[in-house]
Amino acid sequence: MQAFKPAAPGAYLPEQVADMLAADIRTGRLAAGDKLPAQAALADQFLVSRTVVREAVSRLKSLGLVDSRQGSGVYVNQPGFSPLNFNAQSAVSKQAVIQIVEVRRALEAEVAELAAQRRSLTDIRRIRQSIILLDKAVLAGGDGVDEDVQYHRAIAEAARNPFLMGTLDYLRQFLRGATRVTRANEVRRKDFVRQVRDEHELIVCAIEAGDAPAARQAAAQHMNNAIRRIKRAGPAFWEQAGVRLSSPLVAGWPMPAEPAVPVSMALKD
Secondary structure, three states: OOOOOOOOOOOOHHHHHHHHHHHHHHHOOOOOOOEOOOHHHHHHHHOOOHHHHHHHHHHHHHOOOEEEEOOOEEEEOOOOOOOOOOOHHHHOOHHHHHHHHHHHHHHHHHHHHHHHHHOOHHHHHHHHHHHHHHHHHHHOOOOOHHHHHHHHHHHHHHOOOHHHHHHHHHHHHHHHHHHHHHHHHHOOEHHHHHHHHHHHHHHHHHHHHOOHHHHHHHHHHHHHHHHHHHHHOOHHHHHHHHHHHHOOOOOOOOOOOOOOOOHHHOOEO
């Protein structure tokens, strides 16, 4: 049976499992027509719960990488199209991060508007819980990348558009990479942390109120402000953390696991 590396504790587990399976599919380690191991077997190998495996497989389905056959299992699909081809050299730069945030701005604004129109009370609770978890992560000295990704994903789920979710999942490796850079920059300064917290609150308040235009505006402004904060990052940030974090923004490059900024450097005025 195919052997898989256990998921690392502490990070967002469904995303980890999906990424590792997707990498094996794209490199041919899992070939078209191969049957994935049963959920229980995958859970044992990755050292995660079956719920995590189910969510990971669901993400692979949204990307078109696997498909279920009733009564038989989950199988790897024939590749339908080539993955996005980003030039590695263009990704290793401040400008590349800004350009990816521009992509996020277009997507996040639409997602927030739809979420304001379609959200449920459960969605609002999930979004607000993600803000609480993000606050806790920052107070504990972390960069809050996983929690920030979950906040925006909770809003996307409230939009109730599977095609939009599929697009976000497909672009996740690039969007998450840019998020690591923006969060590393933001947690260095208390004023940036407060700004991000206030911007998140504006978005969720507009969604909760059902004010679609305000939600769109708040989400777009959040991305505009993220770009401004990146532009304000000094040379020291890019020499120490920025380039290291922005360099893996292409498919198949592993993201570094260590914190973007030492805890002792975080939360400066």
